[in-house]
Structure formats: structure tokens, C-alpha cells
Amino acid sequence: xxxxxxxxxxxxxxxxxxxxxxxxxxxxxxxxxxxxxxxxxxxxxxxxxxxxxxxxxxxxxxxxxxxxxxxxxxxxxxxxxxxxxxxxxxxxxxxxxxxxxxxxxxxxxxxxxxxxxxxxxxxxxxxxxxxxxxxxxxxxxxxxxxxxxxxxxxxxxxxxxxxxxxxxxxxxxxxxxxxxxxxxxxxxxxxxxxxxxxxxxxxxxxxxxxxxxxxxxxxxxxxxxxxxxxxxxxxxxxxxxxxxxxxxxxxxxxxxxxxxxxxxxxxxxxxxxxxxxxxxxxxxxxxxxxxxxxxxxxxxxxxxxxxxxxxxxxxxxxxxxxxxxxxxxxxxxxxxxxxxxxxxxxxxxxxxxxxxxxxxxxxxxxxxxxxxxxxxxxxxxxxxxxxxxxxxxxxxxxxxxxxxxxxxxxxxxxxxxxxxxxxxxxxxxxxxxxxxxxxxxxxx
Amino acid sequence: xxxxxxxxxxxxxxxxxxxxxxxxxxxxxxxxxxxxxxxxxxxxxxxxxxxxxxxxxxxxxxxxxxxxxxxxxxxxxxxxxxxxxxxxxxxxxxxxxxxxxxxxxxxxxxxxxxxxxxxxxxxxxxxxxxxxxxxxxxxxxxxxxxxxxxxxxxxxxxxxxxxxxxxxxxxxxxxxxxxxxxxxxxxxxxxxxxxxxxxxxxxxxxxxxxxxxxxxxxxxxxxxxxxxxxxxxxxxxxxxxxxxxxxxxxxxxxxxxxxxxxxx
Numbered sequence: 001x002x003x004x005x006x007x008x009x010x011x012x013x014x015x016x017x018x019x020x021x022x023x024x025x026x027x028x029x030x031x032x033x034x035x036x037x038x039x040x041x042x043x044x045x046x047x048x049x050x051x052x053x054x055x056x057x058x059x060x061x062x063x064x065x066x067x068x069x070x071x072x073x074x075x076x077x078x079x080x081x082x083x084x085x086x087x088x089x090x091x092x093x094x095x096x097x098x099x100x101x102x103x104x105x106x107x108x109x110x111x112x113x114x115x116x117x118x119x120x121x122x123x124x125x126x127x128x129x130x131x132x133x134x135x136x137x138x139x140x141x142x143x144x145x146x147x148x149x150x151x152x153x154x155x156x157x158x159x160x161x162x163x164x165x166x167x168x169x170x171x172x173x174x175x176x177x178x179x180x181x182x183x184x185x186x187x188x189x190x191x192x193x194x195x196x197x198x199x200x201x202x203x204x205x206x207x208x209x210x211x212x213x214x215x216x217x218x219x220x221x222x223x224x225x226x227x228x229x230x231x232x233x234x235x236x237x238x239x240x241x242x243x244x245x246x247x248x249x250x251x252x253x254x255x256x257x258x259x260x261x262x263x264x265x266x267x268x269x270x271x272x273x274x275x276x277x278x279x280x281x282x283x284x285x286x287x288x289x290x291x292x293x294x295x296x297x298x299x300x301x302x303x304x305x306x307x308x309x310x311x312x313x314x315x316x317x318x319x320x321x322x323x324x325x326x327x328x329x330x331x332x333x334x335x336x337x338x339x340x341x342x343x344x345x346x347x348x349x350x351x352x353x354x355x356x357x358x359x360x361x362x363x364x365x366x367x368x369x370x371x372x373x374x375x376x377x378x379x380x381x382x383x384x385x386x387x388x389x390x391x392x393x394x395x396x397x398x399x400x401x402x403x404x405x406x407x408x409x410x411x412x413x414x415x416x417x418x419x420x421x422x423x424x425x426x427x428x429x430x431x432x433x434x435x436x437x438x439x440x441x442x443x444x
Numbered sequence: 445x446x447x448x449x450x451x452x453x454x455x456x457x458x459x460x461x462x463x464x465x466x467x468x469x470x471x472x473x474x475x476x477x478x479x480x481x482x483x484x485x486x487x488x489x490x491x492x493x494x495x496x497x498x499x500x501x502x503x504x505x506x507x508x509x510x511x512x513x514x515x516x517x518x519x520x521x522x523x524x525x526x527x528x529x530x531x532x533x534x535x536x537x538x539x540x541x542x543x544x545x546x547x548x549x550x551x552x553x554x555x556x557x558x559x560x561x562x563x564x565x566x567x568x569x570x571x572x573x574x575x576x577x578x579x580x581x582x583x584x585x586x587x588x589x590x591x592x593x594x595x596x597x598x599x600x601x602x603x604x605x606x607x608x609x610x611x612x613x614x615x616x617x618x619x620x621x622x623x624x625x626x627x628x629x630x631x632x633x634x635x636x637x638x639x640x641x642x643x644x645x646x647x648x649x650x651x652x653x654x655x656x657x658x659x660x661x662x663x664x665x666x667x668x669x670x671x672x673x674x675x676x677x678x679x680x681x682x683x684x685x686x687x688x689x690x691x692x693x694x695x696x697x698x699x700x701x702x703x704x705x706x707x708x
Contacts, residue, residue: 273567280555362551365512366613367540368568369533443512 021354021436022098023131025347029095030135032343034179035142036088036336038167039150040081041175042143043332046164047077050156069322073156075237076306076326080333082241083302086248087295087340089182094291094344095135096128096186098351125187132183136176153332155325214253221250248298255294255388260286262387274372278379281352289384292345296426297388299337300419304396306330307418308411327411331418338422345381346429353377353433357440364441373437381430389423457523458652459486459509459620465517466504466675478504479515480675486620491643491653493663496672503624505672506656510543510622511535523619540569544613544651546623546642550605552597552612559584559593562611569616576615583611587641603634610642614649621646623655627662639665 051070110120144166151160167175224243263282270276282289307327353360360373393416466479478501486492486509496502507513509520511527512535520527522542527535539545544565552561559580566576584590587607597605606626613621626642627635643665646653655666663669671679 271573273564276560276564276567276573277553277555280553280560284555356554358549359551359553362545362547363553364536365510365539365547366545366565367536367538367543369536372568 022351025350026095026098026131027135027138029091029098029343029347030132030179030183031138031142032340033088033091033095034136034139034175035146036084036091036340037175037179038140038143038172039146039336040084040088041171042147042150042165042167044074044077044081045167045171046160047074047155049164072322073325075240076329078237078241079244080302080329082244083248083298083333084336084340086245086252087298087337087344090252090291090295091340091344092132092179092182093186094288094347096132096183098347121188125184128183128187129180132180133176136179139179140172140176153328155321155328157321212257214257218250218254221247251298252290252294255290255297256286258387258391259290259293259384262384263289266383274376275379277376278383281376281380282384288348289380292341292348292381292426293384293388295337295344296341296385296422297392299334299341299422300389300392301396303330303334303418304393304415305399307415308396308408334418334422338425341422342426342429345426346432349377349381349430350433350436353436353440360437360440361443364443368441370438370441373441374434377433377437378427378430381427385423385426389419393419457488458490459484459654460521461485461505461509461518462521463518464505464508464515464520466501466508466513467516477516477675479508481518482672482675482677484509484670484677486652486654488619488652489647489650490668491646491666492655492668492670493666494654494656494670494672495658495660495663497658500672501675502656502672504675506622506624506654509654510545510620511538540565541616542619544616544618544621546606546609546613546621546626548625548628550597550602550609552605552608554597557594557596558589558600558608561597561608562615565612565616580611580615583615583645586645587611588637601634602630603637606630606634606638607641610638610645614645614651617649618651620652620654623653625657626655627657627659632661635659635662 051074110123115123147162147165151162151165153160221243224246228239228243260283263279263286267276267279267283270279307330363373364370396415397412461482461484464479464482464484465477467475467477469475482501482505484492484505494502494505504513508515508528511520511522511530514535515528518528522538527538530538552558553564556564559577562580562583563573563576566579567573571579581593584593587610589604589607589611592600592604592608595604597608600608606629610626613623621642623642627638630638639662642655643653645651653666655662657663667682669679669681670677671681
């Protein structure tokens with residue numbers, strides 16, 4: 001074990017220049033994931049703390065007279081956290097996969113040189129854990145840095161105190177530990193193919209069709225919502241969170257299938273080289289494409305349902321803030337998921353350029369302009385993003401519009417504009433790896 | 445054998461290098477030039493093997509001839525125009541429209557089926573997908589790739605992938621095909637197969653072929669062998685089709701027949 005760890009450290013130190021880019025990207029991803037997770041947990045803790053204020057107490061000039069409304073806030077905070085946690089943990093997984101995938105060849109070489117499966121596994125997981133720990137600690141700093149901004153958000157008629165949002169050390173430590181555990185687990189699952197055989201680097205073959213079982217899983221989760229939650233007059237918070245979590249996981253199962261089908265259709269009709277390249281790349285790896293855009297689709301749905309809600313004749317007290325707070329909460333959720341989605345997209349795109357730098361150079365040598373290369377990458381993100389946002393926003397509007405006799409058109413416009421903006425931010429993250437494309441396609 | 449190292453002033457339809465100098469680094473004189481005054485003419489339909497030891501400047505020569513590197517001095521004339529004076533954009537367009545490339549590892553795009561890899565250069569040049577595919581498909585059978593059109597690079601053998609790369613280099617009917625160690629990753633038998641297809645196809649389309657190699661067996665497929673040492677052409681050997689190459693072993697195959705109407 002000591003030999004493996006020492007060799008891992010020596011190899012890390014020997015890595016230089018471009019080889020360090022994946023490591024830096026992984027650390028950035030872990031940092032963003034940790035900071036986002038800490039903000040979510042901090043918000044949730046703050047709402048729970050506010051809700052424990054004894055009835056009749058006055059906070060910010062308001063009487064806390066509506067325990068039910070306070071409870072609703074906590075439930076909504078749990079729902080928002082559930083929506084955010086899965087994409088955040090997915091980002092952690094993306095980072096871990098990046099750390100592992102970029103080391104495929106080196107690890108396979110180590111196996112050929114006589115390294116045992118145990119040594120290779122240990123080295124890789126130690127590396128993923130180390131990167132996750134460094135990233136998570138950077139994330140803690142990031143979280144503390146953004147707290148003053150978060151504290152300016154107004155809920156229940158008052159802004160947060162910094163003290164409300166500052167998590168105790170043990171909770172912060174727990175979040176850091178969770179990120180490291182996710183990294184190690186994701187790393188272990190990604191590692192299997194390298195450990196199986198010394199020649200474990202996968203050949204790029206035709207992508208497998210994703211199973212239709214994914215559709216059934218999504219249908220089952222939808223049915224669970226209808227059959228379990230809907231009949232409950234006052235559903236328990238834990239049940240809501242569990243069923244919602246199951247639905248999000250089911251959505252994550254069916255999402256890649258939808259992306260694959262959309263990619264196949266686009267590949268079939270693609271009229272230009274850049275569209276064809278983009279579509280083929282989507283079909284090639286629909287799961288990673290979905291990882292980047294799926295969370296945003298979900299966030300758009302949640303934002304739509306909550307931000308378009310109109311509270312009729314609100315009672316004085318907390319209820320008068322409910323509609324505005326629902327909107328604020330929804331947009332905060334959307335903002336965090338947008339940042340997480342943009343980071344995922346940026347990191348996945350950067351990793352792809354690094355993986356395919358030889359092909360990029362070959363294309364450039366053969367006379368492909370950089371504009372075409374950039375365009376193909378942008379389309380690769382824009383196509384699934386447009387499909388996901390349009391489906392999500394359309395889904396919300398179709399469901400909400402017929403039942404809203406006095407729907408505020410300003411709210412609808414705000415919802416649509418925000419959704420498009422969120423998509424724009426994720427799309428813009430592709431720009432972050434433009435310099436990598438320029439470097440990879442430099443011919444002279 | 446001849447030592448005709450001077451460019452042919454009448455080869456205005458081909459590729460002519462005049463007194464090419466290439467120095468790496470910002471302070472000329474401190475490092476020896478990679479190319480120290482190379483003259484070379486590649487006529488239409490001609491196949492030229494550039495040979496030399498590692499560091500002799502053969503890959504630099506290929507890159508300068510193909511407009512990838514701008515030479516420090518001298519001219520590279522393609523159909524009468526000096527590539528060295530073209531802008532980056534013009535050279536990019538030139539490489540796309542007039543030149544084809546075959547690399548050591550094929551460098552096919554892993555996401556695309558073989559036929560789309562071959563059609564891609566045409567599509568990048570604005571040809572419609574249907575027309576590009578129509579132009580790409582007939583190249584598969586002559587290259588022994590019939591039935592493999594929808595396979596992805598990961599599902600092809602090394603030799604098959606390299607033949608797809610040959611088809612990709614030829615699909616736009618380039619004036620010159622540049623091949624940098626095109627068989628470097630292949631065994632001798634597969635290497636001979638790839639070279640046979642490469643020279644046959646070049647001969648049939650009338651494209652000139654410039655192959656950088658360190659393998660005498662590969663060079664034997666070309667009509668002309670240019671030897672480079674320390675950035676200079678030290679020998680140029682030309683032979684006619686069917687004529688045995690000098691100093692090459694028994695595995696040597698005859699030089700491919702030229703395309704009808706193409707003068708050597």
C-alpha cells in the first residue's frame with residue numbers, strides 16, 4: 001500500500017503542463033460542488049432555525065403566527081435542496097470521472113508494468129480523494145466568500161443574518177466528507193474497466209442504444225407521485241423528499257434516452273459538417289450530455305411551477321410574502337443549478353478537447369478553420385440544451401396556463417426570459433475551453 | 445540515379461520549393477537550421493518519398509511544403525502561387541481544398557462512422573451532405589473497405605482505419621497528398637497494402653504524393669526518393685514504373701502505374 005501511494009505521489013509530481021489541466025478542472029468542479037452544497041445546506045438550516053421560533057415571537061417586526069406557513073417554507077427548502085443536491089453530487093461524479101478517465105492510459109501502462117489491481121485501484125482512488133479534498137476545501141472558502149451575497153436575499157420580509165447562514169464546523173466537515181466520499185465512489189465505479197485488464201482502455205466503438213427500461217423507470221416514478229403524494233392531504237416532508245428524489249433519479253434515467261433520440265434524429269438530418277459532428281458527439285455519450293443539461297431542465301420546471309404561483313388574497317403575516325418568496329426561492333434554485341450545470345458543461349467540454357487534441361490538430365492540419373471547431377462544440381451543447389429547456393418550459397406552461405385564470409403575464413415573461421438566460425449561461429461555459437481548442441488545433 | 449536538386453521552372457502546375465530555409469527559435473544563427481536551402485519539385489501525379497534519419501528535417505520539409513509552417517526563407521510555389529506569402533486563412537483554405545493528408549495514426553474522428561469521416565472534408569468545404577456522401581461511397585470498394593462504411597474507427601483494424609484515412613485524404617480530389625509516416629503504426633504486410641492503395645488512388649486521380657518515411661519498403665512504392673540530411677537534400681533518385689529500386693530489399697513492390705495522361 002505504501003509503495004502504491006508513494007508511486008502515485010511521484011507520478012503526480014512528474015506530471016507537468018497540459019497534464020495538470022484535468023487535475024485543475026477536477027479541483028474547480030469539486031470546489032463549485034462543495035460551495036453549492038454548503039449554500040444549500042446553509043439555506044435549509046436557516047429556514048429550519050426560523051421555523052423553530054416560538055409562536056407569538058416577533059421577528060423583524062412580524063408576528064410568527066402561522067406555524068403552517070413556516071412549515072411550508074421548510075418543506076419548500078427541502079424540495080429545493082433535493083433538486084439541487086443531485087446535480088451537485090453529479091458534478092462531483094463528473095469531476096471524479098475526469099480525474100480517473102484522463103489517467104486511463106497511465107494506469108493501463110502501470111498494469112502492464114506489473115502493478116497489481118489493488119495497487120492501481122488504491123493509487124487512483126487516493127488521487128481522486130486528494131483532489132476532492134483540495135477542491136472541497138477551496139469550496140469552503142468560496143462558500144464563505146459568497147455568504148454576504150446570499151445574506152442579501154430577502155425571505156419572510158427580512159434578509160438573512162450572516163450568523164443564520166454560517167454552518168457549524170461539524171456540518172461543514174460533513175459536507176466536505178460527503179464530497180470526498182462521492183469522489184471515491186464515482187472513481188471506483190469508473191475504475192472498473194481499467195482494473196479489469198491491462199489493455200483496459202476502451203476502443204471507441206458504436207455507442208450502445210440505451211434501454212427502453214429507462215422510460216419505464218420514469219413512468220414508475222411519475223406514478224409514485226400521483227399514487228403516493230397526491231392522495232395525501234398533508235404529505236409528510238420525508239415522503240415528499242423521498243418521492244421527489246426518486247423522480248429526479250428517474251428523470252436522470254430517462255433524460256439520456258431523450259438526448260440520445262434527439263441526437264440520432266439530428267445526426268440523420270444534419271445538413272452541415274458542424275451539426276453532424278455535434279449530433280454524433282451527443283449520440284456518442286448521451287449520459288454526459290444529459291449530466292450537463294438535465295439539472296437545468298428540472299430547475300426550469302421547479303422555477304416555473306413556483307414562480308408562476310399566485311397567492312389569492314394573502315392573509316397578513318408570513319402569507320403575504322409567500323408568492324414573492326416562492327419566486328425568489330425558485331430563482332435562487334435556478335441560479336445555483338445554472339452555476340453547477342455551467343461548471344459541468346465547461347469541465348466536460350474541456351476534458352473532451354484534451355482527450356481529442358490529436359484529432360483537433362489533424363482537422364486543423366487538413367484545413368478546418370477554428371470557427372468550425374468552435375461552432376461544432378457550441379452546437380453540441382446548444383442542441384440538447386434547447387431541447388431540454390423548451391420541453392421543460394413548455395411542460396410548465398401547458399400545465400399551468402389552463403388553470404390560471406388570472407396568470408400574471410409579467411411573471412410568465414420573467415420565467416421564460418430567466419430560463420433562456422440560464423441556458424445562455426450554460427452555453428457560455430463552452431467558451432471557457434476555447435483556448436484549449438486553439439492550443440490543440442495549433443498547426444505550427 | 446540523378447542528383448537533379450534544382451527546381452524545374454516549367455513545373456508551374458506542381459509544387460516547387462526554392463531555396464527553402466527554416467530556422468526554429470527567435471534568434472537565427474544560434475540553432476542550426478532545420479532546412480538549409482532546399483530545392484524540390486513535385487510534378488502532378490508524381491510520387492515522392494522523403495527519407496532521412498531522425499532530426500534530418502524531413503517532417504519540417506513536409507510541413508513547409510503543405511503550408512503548415514511558414515519558412516524563414518525561400519519560396520513554396522503551388523500552381524505558381526507562393527504559399528509562404530499567403531495569410532494563415534489562405535493557407536488553411538488551400539490545405540482544405542487542394543491538399544490531402546494522411547497521418548501515422550489515421551486521426552479519424554472516433555464519433556463518426558467511416559463514411560462520414562471520409563465525407564467530412566467535403567462538408568467542411570460547403571458541399572451538401574448528400575453530395576459529399578455520394579462522392580465518398582465509391583472510394584470504399586477500391587480500397588477493400590466495402591461493407592465497412594458504417595463502422596466506427598474503433599471497430600476497424602489498424603490497416604482498415606488507415607485506408608479510411610487514405611479515402612478521406614483523396615475524397616476532395618486534391619492536387620497533392622501529404623503522408624507523414626503513413627504506415628508507421630502498421631506491420632509490414634498491412635503497410636504494403638496501405639501503400640498500394642495510396643499510390644494506386646493517387647495515380648488514378650492524378651494527385652501528386654509526398655510521403656515522409658524512414659522505411660525503405662514504403663519509399664519503394666514511390667517513383668522518386670529524396671534523401672534529406674541536416675536540412676539539405678543530399679540525393680534524389682527517380683525510377684520508372686516497374687524498375688527495381690536501388691538498395692531496397694526483396695519485399696519491394698513495383699512503382700504504381702501513373703494515371704492515364706499524367707506525365708511523370
